[in-house]
Amino acid sequence: MFDFMYDLPEWAMFAACVLLVGGLSVAALILMIVFRRLWPPAPHAYTMVSTMLSGILLPTGIVLAFVASDIWQQDAKGRTAVEQEAIAVADTLRIAKFLPVELREQVTGVLDDYIREVIEIEWPLMGDGRASQVAEDQLETLMILSVEIESGTSQLALRRAAEELRRYATDIENARNQRLLVAQGRVLPTKWAALLVLLFTAACVLSELHLNHRRPLILSMALFSLGFGATLYMIASFDRPFTGTTVIEPTSLSVLLVRG
Known part of the structure:
Protein backbone atom coordinates (compact mmCIF):
# COMPACT_ATOMS: atom_id res chain seq x y z
CA MET A 1 0.00 0.00 0.00
CA PHE A 2 2.93 2.32 0.73
CA ASP A 3 5.30 0.86 -1.87
CA PHE A 4 6.01 4.21 -3.51
CA MET A 5 7.36 5.69 -0.26
CA TYR A 6 10.28 3.27 0.13
CA ASP A 7 12.17 4.97 -2.70
CA LEU A 8 11.85 8.36 -0.99
CA PRO A 9 14.31 10.01 1.43
CA GLU A 10 13.47 9.67 5.09
CA TRP A 11 12.15 13.23 5.43
CA ALA A 12 9.98 12.79 2.32
CA MET A 13 8.54 9.54 3.66
CA PHE A 14 7.63 11.32 6.92
CA ALA A 15 6.06 14.19 4.99
CA ALA A 16 4.07 11.77 2.82
CA CYS A 17 2.56 10.13 5.91
CA VAL A 18 1.64 13.48 7.45
CA LEU A 19 0.12 14.64 4.16
CA LEU A 20 -1.84 11.39 3.92
CA VAL A 21 -3.49 11.98 7.28
CA GLY A 22 -3.89 15.64 6.39
CA GLY A 23 -5.69 14.64 3.20
CA LEU A 24 -8.00 12.40 5.21
CA SER A 25 -8.69 15.31 7.56
CA VAL A 26 -9.51 17.69 4.72
CA ALA A 27 -11.78 15.10 3.10
CA ALA A 28 -13.54 14.60 6.44
CA LEU A 29 -13.97 18.36 6.84
CA ILE A 30 -15.48 18.72 3.36
CA LEU A 31 -17.81 15.80 4.03
CA MET A 32 -19.07 17.31 7.29
CA ILE A 33 -19.58 20.74 5.68
CA VAL A 34 -21.61 19.18 2.88
CA PHE A 35 -23.52 17.03 5.37
CA ARG A 36 -24.38 20.06 7.49
CA ARG A 37 -25.69 21.95 4.46
CA LEU A 38 -27.79 19.00 3.34
CA TRP A 39 -29.04 18.31 6.85
CA PRO A 40 -28.63 21.49 8.94
CA PRO A 41 -29.01 21.17 12.70
CA ALA A 42 -32.05 22.59 14.43
CA PRO A 43 -31.58 25.96 16.19
CA HIS A 44 -31.61 24.48 19.69
CA ALA A 45 -30.48 20.95 18.90
CA TYR A 46 -27.83 19.19 20.98
CA THR A 47 -24.35 19.32 19.44
CA MET A 48 -21.90 16.44 19.33
CA VAL A 49 -20.03 16.17 22.64
CA SER A 50 -16.26 15.83 22.98
CA THR A 51 -16.57 12.38 24.56
CA MET A 52 -17.54 11.12 21.11
CA LEU A 53 -14.02 11.90 19.93
CA SER A 54 -12.53 9.93 22.83
CA GLY A 55 -14.76 7.01 21.97
CA ILE A 56 -13.46 6.99 18.38
CA LEU A 57 -9.80 7.51 19.30
CA LEU A 58 -9.82 4.57 21.72
CA PRO A 59 -10.31 1.82 19.08
CA THR A 60 -8.00 3.75 16.74
CA GLY A 61 -5.26 3.67 19.36
CA ILE A 62 -5.84 -0.03 20.00
CA VAL A 63 -5.56 -0.88 16.30
CA LEU A 64 -2.42 1.25 16.01
CA ALA A 65 -0.88 -0.51 19.01
CA PHE A 66 -1.58 -3.98 17.61
CA VAL A 67 -0.20 -3.13 14.17
CA ALA A 68 2.88 -1.45 15.63
CA SER A 69 3.49 -4.39 17.98
CA ASP A 70 3.40 -6.85 15.08
CA ILE A 71 5.79 -4.69 13.06
CA TRP A 72 8.35 -4.31 15.82
CA GLN A 73 8.20 -8.01 16.64
CA GLN A 74 8.95 -8.78 12.98
CA ASP A 75 11.85 -6.34 13.06
CA ALA A 76 13.24 -8.01 16.20
CA LYS A 77 12.87 -11.45 14.57
CA GLY A 78 14.77 -10.23 11.52
CA ARG A 79 17.66 -8.89 13.60
CA THR A 80 17.77 -12.07 15.66
CA ALA A 81 17.82 -14.22 12.52
CA VAL A 82 20.75 -12.21 11.10
CA GLU A 83 22.70 -12.60 14.33
CA GLN A 84 21.97 -16.33 14.53
CA GLU A 85 23.06 -16.77 10.91
CA ALA A 86 26.33 -14.97 11.59
CA ILE A 87 26.96 -17.06 14.71
CA ALA A 88 26.33 -20.29 12.78
CA VAL A 89 28.73 -19.18 10.01
CA ALA A 90 31.38 -18.31 12.63
CA ASP A 91 30.95 -21.74 14.24
CA THR A 92 31.32 -23.40 10.84
CA LEU A 93 34.55 -21.50 10.21
CA ARG A 94 35.81 -22.55 13.61
CA ILE A 95 35.10 -26.22 12.88
CA ALA A 96 36.78 -25.91 9.47
CA LYS A 97 40.10 -25.17 11.18
CA PHE A 98 40.25 -28.79 12.37
CA LEU A 99 39.85 -30.23 8.88
CA PRO A 100 42.73 -31.20 6.59
CA VAL A 101 44.06 -28.34 4.47
CA GLU A 102 42.31 -29.34 1.25
CA LEU A 103 38.94 -29.86 2.93
CA ARG A 104 39.35 -26.69 4.98
CA GLU A 105 39.92 -24.64 1.85
CA GLN A 106 36.81 -26.12 0.24
CA VAL A 107 34.63 -25.33 3.24
CA THR A 108 35.95 -21.81 3.76
CA GLY A 109 35.69 -21.14 0.02
CA VAL A 110 32.01 -22.12 -0.03
CA LEU A 111 31.34 -20.01 3.06
CA ASP A 112 33.11 -16.96 1.63
CA ASP A 113 31.12 -17.26 -1.59
CA TYR A 114 27.92 -17.65 0.42
CA ILE A 115 28.58 -14.56 2.53
CA ARG A 116 29.43 -12.46 -0.53
CA GLU A 117 26.30 -13.66 -2.33
CA VAL A 118 24.10 -12.85 0.67
CA ILE A 119 25.59 -9.39 1.23
CA GLU A 120 25.93 -8.24 -2.38
CA ILE A 121 23.01 -9.98 -4.10
CA GLU A 122 20.45 -11.40 -1.68
CA TRP A 123 20.24 -8.41 0.67
CA PRO A 124 18.95 -6.02 -2.03
CA LEU A 125 16.56 -8.72 -3.28
CA MET A 126 15.00 -9.06 0.18
CA GLY A 127 13.64 -5.55 -0.14
CA ASP A 128 11.15 -7.00 -2.63
CA GLY A 129 10.66 -10.22 -0.64
CA ARG A 130 12.88 -12.28 -2.96
CA ALA A 131 15.88 -14.56 -2.36
CA SER A 132 19.03 -15.68 -4.16
CA GLN A 133 19.01 -19.17 -5.63
CA VAL A 134 22.80 -19.08 -5.73
CA ALA A 135 22.95 -18.69 -1.94
CA GLU A 136 20.55 -21.63 -1.63
CA ASP A 137 22.79 -23.75 -3.86
CA GLN A 138 25.87 -22.82 -1.85
CA LEU A 139 24.25 -24.00 1.36
CA GLU A 140 23.35 -27.27 -0.38
CA THR A 141 26.98 -27.61 -1.48
CA LEU A 142 28.14 -27.10 2.10
CA MET A 143 25.71 -29.72 3.35
CA ILE A 144 26.77 -32.25 0.68
CA LEU A 145 30.42 -31.57 1.45
CA SER A 146 29.91 -32.30 5.14
CA VAL A 147 28.13 -35.57 4.35
CA GLU A 148 30.91 -36.61 1.96
CA ILE A 149 33.55 -35.91 4.61
CA GLU A 150 31.64 -37.88 7.22
CA SER A 151 31.03 -40.89 4.99
CA GLY A 152 34.48 -40.88 3.39
CA THR A 153 36.66 -41.25 6.46
CA SER A 154 37.18 -43.71 9.27
CA GLN A 155 38.94 -41.25 11.56
CA LEU A 156 36.81 -40.57 14.61
CA ALA A 157 37.95 -36.96 15.00
CA LEU A 158 37.27 -36.15 11.35
CA ARG A 159 33.85 -37.79 11.47
CA ARG A 160 33.03 -35.81 14.58
CA ALA A 161 34.11 -32.56 12.87
CA ALA A 162 31.97 -33.44 9.83
CA GLU A 163 28.94 -34.03 12.07
CA GLU A 164 29.42 -30.61 13.67
CA LEU A 165 29.89 -29.09 10.24
CA ARG A 166 26.60 -30.55 9.06
CA ARG A 167 24.83 -29.33 12.20
CA TYR A 168 26.08 -25.77 11.80
CA ALA A 169 25.20 -25.80 8.09
CA THR A 170 21.65 -26.69 9.15
CA ASP A 171 21.71 -23.79 11.63
CA ILE A 172 22.75 -21.40 8.84
CA GLU A 173 19.92 -22.65 6.66
CA ASN A 174 17.33 -22.30 9.44
CA ALA A 175 18.46 -18.76 10.28
CA ARG A 176 18.42 -17.80 6.59
CA ASN A 177 14.90 -19.19 6.19
CA GLN A 178 13.73 -17.13 9.16
CA ARG A 179 15.39 -14.04 7.69
CA LEU A 180 13.64 -14.57 4.36
CA LEU A 181 10.28 -15.09 6.06
CA VAL A 182 10.65 -11.77 7.86
CA ALA A 183 11.63 -10.07 4.59
CA GLN A 184 8.41 -11.31 2.98
CA GLY A 185 6.16 -10.12 5.81
CA ARG A 186 3.96 -7.09 5.23
CA VAL A 187 1.13 -5.30 7.02
CA LEU A 188 -2.04 -6.67 5.45
CA PRO A 189 -4.04 -4.24 3.27
CA THR A 190 -7.10 -4.92 5.42
CA LYS A 191 -5.25 -3.60 8.47
CA TRP A 192 -4.19 -0.46 6.63
CA ALA A 193 -7.76 0.03 5.36
CA ALA A 194 -9.25 -0.38 8.85
CA LEU A 195 -6.72 2.05 10.31
CA LEU A 196 -7.37 4.69 7.66
CA VAL A 197 -11.15 4.35 8.09
CA LEU A 198 -10.79 4.87 11.84
CA LEU A 199 -8.61 7.94 11.28
CA PHE A 200 -11.13 9.32 8.79
CA THR A 201 -13.95 8.78 11.28
CA ALA A 202 -12.00 10.53 14.04
CA ALA A 203 -11.32 13.45 11.67
CA CYS A 204 -15.07 13.67 10.94
CA VAL A 205 -15.86 13.93 14.64
CA LEU A 206 -13.08 16.49 15.09
CA SER A 207 -14.46 18.58 12.24
CA GLU A 208 -18.00 18.47 13.59
CA LEU A 209 -16.86 19.58 17.04
CA HIS A 210 -14.96 22.65 15.77
CA LEU A 211 -16.80 23.47 12.58
CA ASN A 212 -18.02 26.83 13.88
CA HIS A 213 -14.63 27.90 15.30
CA ARG A 214 -11.94 28.40 12.67
CA ARG A 215 -8.83 28.66 14.86
CA PRO A 216 -9.50 25.54 16.99
CA LEU A 217 -10.49 23.69 13.81
CA ILE A 218 -7.25 24.52 11.98
CA LEU A 219 -5.06 23.80 15.00
CA SER A 220 -6.78 20.52 15.85
CA MET A 221 -6.60 19.32 12.23
CA ALA A 222 -2.91 20.24 11.97
CA LEU A 223 -2.00 18.52 15.24
CA PHE A 224 -4.14 15.50 14.35
CA SER A 225 -2.35 15.18 11.00
CA LEU A 226 1.10 15.61 12.52
CA GLY A 227 0.56 13.19 15.41
CA PHE A 228 -1.06 10.35 13.51
CA GLY A 229 1.13 11.00 10.46
CA ALA A 230 4.20 10.42 12.62
CA THR A 231 2.63 7.20 13.90
CA LEU A 232 1.95 5.96 10.37
CA TYR A 233 5.53 6.85 9.45
CA MET A 234 6.89 4.70 12.27
CA ILE A 235 4.72 1.75 11.23
CA ALA A 236 5.46 2.08 7.52
CA SER A 237 9.21 2.52 8.00
CA PHE A 238 9.48 -0.65 10.11
CA ASP A 239 7.11 -2.61 7.87
CA ARG A 240 10.04 -3.80 5.73
CA PRO A 241 13.09 -4.48 7.92
CA PHE A 242 15.39 -5.08 4.94
CA THR A 243 14.61 -1.95 2.94
CA GLY A 244 13.72 1.69 3.43
CA THR A 245 15.06 3.89 6.21
Whole structure:
Protein backbone atom coordinates (compact mmCIF):
# COMPACT_ATOMS: atom_id res chain seq x y z
CA MET A 1 0.00 0.00 0.00
CA PHE A 2 2.93 2.32 0.73
CA ASP A 3 5.30 0.86 -1.87
CA PHE A 4 6.01 4.21 -3.51
CA MET A 5 7.36 5.69 -0.26
CA TYR A 6 10.28 3.27 0.13
CA ASP A 7 12.17 4.97 -2.70
CA LEU A 8 11.85 8.36 -0.99
CA PRO A 9 14.31 10.01 1.43
CA GLU A 10 13.47 9.67 5.09
CA TRP A 11 12.15 13.23 5.43
CA ALA A 12 9.98 12.79 2.32
CA MET A 13 8.54 9.54 3.66
CA PHE A 14 7.63 11.32 6.92
CA ALA A 15 6.06 14.19 4.99
CA ALA A 16 4.07 11.77 2.82
CA CYS A 17 2.56 10.13 5.91
CA VAL A 18 1.64 13.48 7.45
CA LEU A 19 0.12 14.64 4.16
CA LEU A 20 -1.84 11.39 3.92
CA VAL A 21 -3.49 11.98 7.28
CA GLY A 22 -3.89 15.64 6.39
CA GLY A 23 -5.69 14.64 3.20
CA LEU A 24 -8.00 12.40 5.21
CA SER A 25 -8.69 15.31 7.56
CA VAL A 26 -9.51 17.69 4.72
CA ALA A 27 -11.78 15.10 3.10
CA ALA A 28 -13.54 14.60 6.44
CA LEU A 29 -13.97 18.36 6.84
CA ILE A 30 -15.48 18.72 3.36
CA LEU A 31 -17.81 15.80 4.03
CA MET A 32 -19.07 17.31 7.29
CA ILE A 33 -19.58 20.74 5.68
CA VAL A 34 -21.61 19.18 2.88
CA PHE A 35 -23.52 17.03 5.37
CA ARG A 36 -24.38 20.06 7.49
CA ARG A 37 -25.69 21.95 4.46
CA LEU A 38 -27.79 19.00 3.34
CA TRP A 39 -29.04 18.31 6.85
CA PRO A 40 -28.63 21.49 8.94
CA PRO A 41 -29.01 21.17 12.70
CA ALA A 42 -32.05 22.59 14.43
CA PRO A 43 -31.58 25.96 16.19
CA HIS A 44 -31.61 24.48 19.69
CA ALA A 45 -30.48 20.95 18.90
CA TYR A 46 -27.83 19.19 20.98
CA THR A 47 -24.35 19.32 19.44
CA MET A 48 -21.90 16.44 19.33
CA VAL A 49 -20.03 16.17 22.64
CA SER A 50 -16.26 15.83 22.98
CA THR A 51 -16.57 12.38 24.56
CA MET A 52 -17.54 11.12 21.11
CA LEU A 53 -14.02 11.90 19.93
CA SER A 54 -12.53 9.93 22.83
CA GLY A 55 -14.76 7.01 21.97
CA ILE A 56 -13.46 6.99 18.38
CA LEU A 57 -9.80 7.51 19.30
CA LEU A 58 -9.82 4.57 21.72
CA PRO A 59 -10.31 1.82 19.08
CA THR A 60 -8.00 3.75 16.74
CA GLY A 61 -5.26 3.67 19.36
CA ILE A 62 -5.84 -0.03 20.00
CA VAL A 63 -5.56 -0.88 16.30
CA LEU A 64 -2.42 1.25 16.01
CA ALA A 65 -0.88 -0.51 19.01
CA PHE A 66 -1.58 -3.98 17.61
CA VAL A 67 -0.20 -3.13 14.17
CA ALA A 68 2.88 -1.45 15.63
CA SER A 69 3.49 -4.39 17.98
CA ASP A 70 3.40 -6.85 15.08
CA ILE A 71 5.79 -4.69 13.06
CA TRP A 72 8.35 -4.31 15.82
CA GLN A 73 8.20 -8.01 16.64
CA GLN A 74 8.95 -8.78 12.98
CA ASP A 75 11.85 -6.34 13.06
CA ALA A 76 13.24 -8.01 16.20
CA LYS A 77 12.87 -11.45 14.57
CA GLY A 78 14.77 -10.23 11.52
CA ARG A 79 17.66 -8.89 13.60
CA THR A 80 17.77 -12.07 15.66
CA ALA A 81 17.82 -14.22 12.52
CA VAL A 82 20.75 -12.21 11.10
CA GLU A 83 22.70 -12.60 14.33
CA GLN A 84 21.97 -16.33 14.53
CA GLU A 85 23.06 -16.77 10.91
CA ALA A 86 26.33 -14.97 11.59
CA ILE A 87 26.96 -17.06 14.71
CA ALA A 88 26.33 -20.29 12.78
CA VAL A 89 28.73 -19.18 10.01
CA ALA A 90 31.38 -18.31 12.63
CA ASP A 91 30.95 -21.74 14.24
CA THR A 92 31.32 -23.40 10.84
CA LEU A 93 34.55 -21.50 10.21
CA ARG A 94 35.81 -22.55 13.61
CA ILE A 95 35.10 -26.22 12.88
CA ALA A 96 36.78 -25.91 9.47
CA LYS A 97 40.10 -25.17 11.18
CA PHE A 98 40.25 -28.79 12.37
CA LEU A 99 39.85 -30.23 8.88
CA PRO A 100 42.73 -31.20 6.59
CA VAL A 101 44.06 -28.34 4.47
CA GLU A 102 42.31 -29.34 1.25
CA LEU A 103 38.94 -29.86 2.93
CA ARG A 104 39.35 -26.69 4.98
CA GLU A 105 39.92 -24.64 1.85
CA GLN A 106 36.81 -26.12 0.24
CA VAL A 107 34.63 -25.33 3.24
CA THR A 108 35.95 -21.81 3.76
CA GLY A 109 35.69 -21.14 0.02
CA VAL A 110 32.01 -22.12 -0.03
CA LEU A 111 31.34 -20.01 3.06
CA ASP A 112 33.11 -16.96 1.63
CA ASP A 113 31.12 -17.26 -1.59
CA TYR A 114 27.92 -17.65 0.42
CA ILE A 115 28.58 -14.56 2.53
CA ARG A 116 29.43 -12.46 -0.53
CA GLU A 117 26.30 -13.66 -2.33
CA VAL A 118 24.10 -12.85 0.67
CA ILE A 119 25.59 -9.39 1.23
CA GLU A 120 25.93 -8.24 -2.38
CA ILE A 121 23.01 -9.98 -4.10
CA GLU A 122 20.45 -11.40 -1.68
CA TRP A 123 20.24 -8.41 0.67
CA PRO A 124 18.95 -6.02 -2.03
CA LEU A 125 16.56 -8.72 -3.28
CA MET A 126 15.00 -9.06 0.18
CA GLY A 127 13.64 -5.55 -0.14
CA ASP A 128 11.15 -7.00 -2.63
CA GLY A 129 10.66 -10.22 -0.64
CA ARG A 130 12.88 -12.28 -2.96
CA ALA A 131 15.88 -14.56 -2.36
CA SER A 132 19.03 -15.68 -4.16
CA GLN A 133 19.01 -19.17 -5.63
CA VAL A 134 22.80 -19.08 -5.73
CA ALA A 135 22.95 -18.69 -1.94
CA GLU A 136 20.55 -21.63 -1.63
CA ASP A 137 22.79 -23.75 -3.86
CA GLN A 138 25.87 -22.82 -1.85
CA LEU A 139 24.25 -24.00 1.36
CA GLU A 140 23.35 -27.27 -0.38
CA THR A 141 26.98 -27.61 -1.48
CA LEU A 142 28.14 -27.10 2.10
CA MET A 143 25.71 -29.72 3.35
CA ILE A 144 26.77 -32.25 0.68
CA LEU A 145 30.42 -31.57 1.45
CA SER A 146 29.91 -32.30 5.14
CA VAL A 147 28.13 -35.57 4.35
CA GLU A 148 30.91 -36.61 1.96
CA ILE A 149 33.55 -35.91 4.61
CA GLU A 150 31.64 -37.88 7.22
CA SER A 151 31.03 -40.89 4.99
CA GLY A 152 34.48 -40.88 3.39
CA THR A 153 36.66 -41.25 6.46
CA SER A 154 37.18 -43.71 9.27
CA GLN A 155 38.94 -41.25 11.56
CA LEU A 156 36.81 -40.57 14.61
CA ALA A 157 37.95 -36.96 15.00
CA LEU A 158 37.27 -36.15 11.35
CA ARG A 159 33.85 -37.79 11.47
CA ARG A 160 33.03 -35.81 14.58
CA ALA A 161 34.11 -32.56 12.87
CA ALA A 162 31.97 -33.44 9.83
CA GLU A 163 28.94 -34.03 12.07
CA GLU A 164 29.42 -30.61 13.67
CA LEU A 165 29.89 -29.09 10.24
CA ARG A 166 26.60 -30.55 9.06
CA ARG A 167 24.83 -29.33 12.20
CA TYR A 168 26.08 -25.77 11.80
CA ALA A 169 25.20 -25.80 8.09
CA THR A 170 21.65 -26.69 9.15
CA ASP A 171 21.71 -23.79 11.63
CA ILE A 172 22.75 -21.40 8.84
CA GLU A 173 19.92 -22.65 6.66
CA ASN A 174 17.33 -22.30 9.44
CA ALA A 175 18.46 -18.76 10.28
CA ARG A 176 18.42 -17.80 6.59
CA ASN A 177 14.90 -19.19 6.19
CA GLN A 178 13.73 -17.13 9.16
CA ARG A 179 15.39 -14.04 7.69
CA LEU A 180 13.64 -14.57 4.36
CA LEU A 181 10.28 -15.09 6.06
CA VAL A 182 10.65 -11.77 7.86
CA ALA A 183 11.63 -10.07 4.59
CA GLN A 184 8.41 -11.31 2.98
CA GLY A 185 6.16 -10.12 5.81
CA ARG A 186 3.96 -7.09 5.23
CA VAL A 187 1.13 -5.30 7.02
CA LEU A 188 -2.04 -6.67 5.45
CA PRO A 189 -4.04 -4.24 3.27
CA THR A 190 -7.10 -4.92 5.42
CA LYS A 191 -5.25 -3.60 8.47
CA TRP A 192 -4.19 -0.46 6.63
CA ALA A 193 -7.76 0.03 5.36
CA ALA A 194 -9.25 -0.38 8.85
CA LEU A 195 -6.72 2.05 10.31
CA LEU A 196 -7.37 4.69 7.66
CA VAL A 197 -11.15 4.35 8.09
CA LEU A 198 -10.79 4.87 11.84
CA LEU A 199 -8.61 7.94 11.28
CA PHE A 200 -11.13 9.32 8.79
CA THR A 201 -13.95 8.78 11.28
CA ALA A 202 -12.00 10.53 14.04
CA ALA A 203 -11.32 13.45 11.67
CA CYS A 204 -15.07 13.67 10.94
CA VAL A 205 -15.86 13.93 14.64
CA LEU A 206 -13.08 16.49 15.09
CA SER A 207 -14.46 18.58 12.24
CA GLU A 208 -18.00 18.47 13.59
CA LEU A 209 -16.86 19.58 17.04
CA HIS A 210 -14.96 22.65 15.77
CA LEU A 211 -16.80 23.47 12.58
CA ASN A 212 -18.02 26.83 13.88
CA HIS A 213 -14.63 27.90 15.30
CA ARG A 214 -11.94 28.40 12.67
CA ARG A 215 -8.83 28.66 14.86
CA PRO A 216 -9.50 25.54 16.99
CA LEU A 217 -10.49 23.69 13.81
CA ILE A 218 -7.25 24.52 11.98
CA LEU A 219 -5.06 23.80 15.00
CA SER A 220 -6.78 20.52 15.85
CA MET A 221 -6.60 19.32 12.23
CA ALA A 222 -2.91 20.24 11.97
CA LEU A 223 -2.00 18.52 15.24
CA PHE A 224 -4.14 15.50 14.35
CA SER A 225 -2.35 15.18 11.00
CA LEU A 226 1.10 15.61 12.52
CA GLY A 227 0.56 13.19 15.41
CA PHE A 228 -1.06 10.35 13.51
CA GLY A 229 1.13 11.00 10.46
CA ALA A 230 4.20 10.42 12.62
CA THR A 231 2.63 7.20 13.90
CA LEU A 232 1.95 5.96 10.37
CA TYR A 233 5.53 6.85 9.45
CA MET A 234 6.89 4.70 12.27
CA ILE A 235 4.72 1.75 11.23
CA ALA A 236 5.46 2.08 7.52
CA SER A 237 9.21 2.52 8.00
CA PHE A 238 9.48 -0.65 10.11
CA ASP A 239 7.11 -2.61 7.87
CA ARG A 240 10.04 -3.80 5.73
CA PRO A 241 13.09 -4.48 7.92
CA PHE A 242 15.39 -5.08 4.94
CA THR A 243 14.61 -1.95 2.94
CA GLY A 244 13.72 1.69 3.43
CA THR A 245 15.06 3.89 6.21
CA THR A 246 15.25 1.26 8.96
CA VAL A 247 17.04 -1.42 6.94
CA ILE A 248 18.79 -4.18 8.89
CA GLU A 249 22.39 -4.19 7.71
CA PRO A 250 24.45 -7.40 7.25
CA THR A 251 27.11 -6.05 9.60
CA SER A 252 27.76 -9.33 11.41
CA LEU A 253 28.24 -11.25 8.17
CA SER A 254 30.48 -8.50 6.77
CA VAL A 255 32.75 -8.77 9.81
CA LEU A 256 33.11 -12.51 9.26
CA LEU A 257 34.00 -11.94 5.61
CA VAL A 258 36.73 -9.47 6.58
CA ARG A 259 38.07 -11.83 9.24
CA GLY A 260 38.02 -14.71 6.78
